[in-house]
Amino acid sequence: MSKTKNPYIVSTLPTITSIYFDPTTDFGFKKLFGTIPNILNEPIFMKAFDVAKVSNLDPNDYILYQISKSKKYDMELVEESAEKRGIEIGEINKTIKVILTLNRKGYIPSQISEMLDMTIQEVEEIIKKHGKIKVK
Numbered sequence: 577m578s579k580t581k582n583p584y585i586v587s588t589l590p591t592i593t594s595i596y597f598d599p600t601t602d603f604g605f606k607k608l609f610g611t612i613p614n615i616l617n618e619p620i621f622m623k624a625f626d627v628a629k630v631s632n633l634d635p636n637d638y639i640l641y642q643i644s645k646s647k648k649y650d651m652e653l654v655e656e657s658a659e660k661r662g663i664e665i666g667e668i669n670k671t672i673k674v675i676l677t678l679n680r681k682g683y684i685p686s687q688i689s690e691m692l693d694m695t696i697q698e699v700e701e702i703i704k705k706h707g708k709i710k711v712k
């Protein structure tokens with residue numbers, strides 16, 4: 577049997593991705609330009625290099641990249657939310673401490689509520705839950 581050339585098979589020519597040099601590496605720049613200019617360390621160029629790296633990914637790696645990026649974004653949102661919640665809890669604890677300190681010094685709930693711009697019921701509830709109430 578002789579081997580015949582299949583006319584439906586296109587010869588594989590080198591693509592830009594098969595000859596791509598990563599310009600952020602010493603090898604890439606030295607191969608292309610001979611030296612690495614310092615100006616290319618500027619954030620705008622680093623962003624362009626990141627885009628070039630992403631555009632060079634094969635389809636499967638690109639999907640994995642997108643998933644990874646999504647997970648990173650989700651984690652950042654969780655951290656930001658946890659930080660905000662921690663700040664809120666800290667502010668609440670500080671307010672409770674101030675209310676209890678003022679109450680121990682002899683201030684009544686109506687005076688404390690006026691000082692802290694809270695309702696008398698809120699102040700009384702905090703004092704009942706966390707300390708002793710002084711009413712005059």
